[in-house]
Amino acid sequence: MGGSHSREDLDLSDSDSEDAESRASDNSSDYGTPPPASASSKAASGAGAATPASIDAIDRHLRSLHLKYNEPISPNPSPGLAPTANPAALNAVKLYLHIGGSSPSAKWIVSDRLAAASFVRAGDDEDDDAPASGPWCLVVGSKIRARVGPELQLKTFPAQRRVDFVADGVWALKFLHADGFGDFCAKYHSCLFENSYGVAATDEGRAKVFGKDFAAWARPEDGDESIWEDATDGFSPGPKRSPMPPRTPAMKPLMEDLREFEEPVEEGSGIQSLALGALDNSFLVGDSGIQVVRNFEHGIHGKGMSVKFSGGSTNFSTPKKALLMRAETNMLLMSPATDGKPHAKGVHQLDIETGKVVSEWKFEKDGADINMRDITNDSKGAQMDPSESTFLGLDDNRLCRWDMRDRRGIVQNLATATESPVLQWTQGHQFSRGTNFQCFASTGDGSIVVGSLDGKIRLYSKSSMRMAKTAFPGLGSPITHLDVTYDGKWILGTTDTYLILICTIFIDKDGKEKTGFSGRMGHRIAAPRLLKLNPLDSHLAGANNRFREGRFSWVTENGKQERHLVATVGKYSVVWNFLQVKNSQHECYQYQEGLKSCYCYKVILKDESIVASRFMHDKYAISDSPEAPLVVATPMKVSSFSISSRH
Structure with missing residues (x-):
């Protein structure tokens, strides 16, 4: 178990004597050795390795390290001329490369003692006279050319005038001038905004993306932090x-x-x-069946029991979703209808006690078969309810509630059924287009939060799935998974490169505390946190x-x-x-x-x-x-x- 700061916190700030010496003589290429996670208590090694005297020799030396440590050295090098490096320029930097991964020999080495860090549009170095219209890229000397986006994982260290980022390797920029560091950060945020939303990072552009109610998302420094303080x-x-x-x-x-x-x-x-499971058992869903494990206060352990998939369709494949129901005695298993796609035409109902698939339910609306992307329980904790007969369903443009009882509210007799029973669409809405729903979750009272491909997060009350009470704007990355606290006050969205934590609390006009599931939040919406x-x-x-x-x-x-x-x-x-x-x-x-x-x-x-x-x-x-x-x-x-x- 390691901490987050064990290998990155080496201070890259240079002493005046070291800088003067390095400019006069290229005799030390490594700047220090940050301790690995497993040995964070040991002092970082400051021993230096001999550095070749020429730039070509440095490159050859770095490439040899690349072979040794499997670390790329020059990702996406610029095919054009590198920005001119001028020590007096605001964008003058020293470029460091991290080598050795998490091994005890891991360290930062100087990759380029003087380089220029700039933001250019893709295509700027082409001969075409037309203005470049491609995405913004970060260019550092001749060694780095990378698209500006969340995948850079850029992190700033203001006290050190330092920026770390990922571009087929882990790099650090040490700015020679404080103003240069601030200028770089401002330009980076502007380029990131434009690459994410396709509009310039102006007041008009931010208003177009976030609107008046979400001004704090556009300019967090001007937002109301009291929600986080109250939290x-x-x-x-x-x-x-x-x-x-x-x-x-x-x-x-x-x-x-x-x-x-x-x-x-x-x-x-x-x-x-x-x-x-929240009760006695939990379940490991595997390729050929389900292994039953016992819940204890120190974790889960095997009971020596397993449920092999039996009964039902012969084309039953490994389920991608398993949903416990009815006091955790039943499980709904959803398998994709087509390989590589998440959508399913129905669910298999597994009786855990007998180990048999007792039914193959079909998703159907108005007599037509439909697909579902995901399913979840009506509310957090609903899986512990022995009478639970409904669950929620989600597709790209559908949000609904399915009922396993017939229209008269009677549990269907699966033993005597001659064909696959049909789930009853009891509540929901089919949107015309454009929602691109990806994932959802439910609160303790049954309110629903839905994430979309465009990054938007919508909040629906339990009583209405047609109109979202609140819709948070996207940050440019698709939401791939959602969770929500039991009380509905906090939402955790997952993207490929970060988690987003959103507070749904607001005070209505009568001074009462509410959440965005029950009413429109208005303009007093705090900026989210990113993890x-x-x-x-x-x-x-x-x-x-x-x-x-x-x-x-x-x-x-x-x-x-x-x-x-x-x-x-x-x-x-x-x-x-x-x-x-x-x-x-x-x-x-x-x-x-x-x-x-x-x-x-x-x-x-x-x-x-x-x-x-x-x-x-x-x-x-x-x-x-x-x-x-x-x-x-x-x-x-x-x-x-x-x-x-x-x-």
Whole structure:
């Protein structure tokens, strides 16, 4: 379990004597060795390796390191002339490259002692006289040319005049001039806005994208932070509305003492998904069946029982979605109708006690078969209701509620049915076009939050699926997964490169506190928080590894608060302290421009890609623990991390 700052916090600031020496003689190419996560207590090595005297020799030396460490050196080099490097220019930088990954020999080396960092449009270096209209790119000397976007994972260090980012490697820019650092940050945010929305980062452009109600999203520095300050009241022992100090014992990472219990899955049954139960059992959904595991206060463990898929259609494939129902005695399994696409024509109902698929339900509306992209329970905790017969469905342009009873409200007799029973469309709306729904989640009272391909997040009340009560604008990245707190006050959206945390609380005209699920929030809407990996961790997680399934810890009772957030990135399970993320005085947010991002997290590293990371139900949090166990599943193993607060 490693922290987020163990390898990136090496101060790249140069002493005057070192700078003078480096300009006079190229005899030291490495700037220092940041400690790896596993040895963060050891001092970073400052020993330098001999540096070749010429630029060509430096490049050859770096390429040899590339072969040794499997780190690309010159991603997407500019085919045109590099910007002229002038030490007096505002955009003059020293370029560093991180090599060695997370190994003990990891370190930052100087890749270019003097380069120019500029933003240019793609196509600017072509011979065509027409003005370039492509996306903005970051160009640093002749070594880096990368599109400006969230995938850069750019992070600033104002005190060091430093910027870290990912471009087929982990790089750091050290600006020679303070004004140059500020100018770079302002231009970066403008280019990012234009690349994301296709309009210039002017007042008119921001108003077009965000509108009047979401002005705080366009200019977070001008927004109302009181919502975030008030958010700590439920946890803070201090007086009402008093901001918390930057560091308190309650805000220290809660993952200091972990006890891991690991066990392999049954041979030949790789885990595809995890269905956590709040009652006695949880379920590992694999290629050929479901392994039943027992819930304990220290995690989940096998019972030696498994349910093989039997009965029903012969073309039944491994389900991509498993939904527990009816006091967790039944499970709905949804398999894609076409490989590579998430849509399904129906669901298989599995009786867990008998181990048989007892029915194949069809999705149908007005006599016509339809598809669904996703399904979920009517509300958080509904899976524990023994009488539950309805669930929610989502497709690209549909949001609805399905009922497993017939039109008279009677549970259909599946044993005597001669054909696949049809689910009853009892509530919902089919939108004409353009919604491009991707994912959804429900609150404790049955309100619904829906995420879209364009990044928008819509809030619907339980009583109406036709018109969203609130629609949050997108930030340029598709929403791939959503979760919401039991009380509906907080939403966690997942994108490929970051998580977005949104507060839905507002005060109505009568002075009453409400959420955006029950009414229009108006203009007093706080800017969201972003949760990100630092550039080094993002790179080490893998080029094709993306954030998946960001979730809150699990509570199903009014008055209880979720304590942590967890998401999966490749081989990483990443955990944030929810209270720390919400704290406006948190050190991560100091001196940040634009939307504030939190980089304080803990990482659990596994040997293979992680399938799912979820906290068990709050009832399994024991007296000396601040949280229920965290379950981390890989295709061949499942681990439970029991957390102790003894430290």
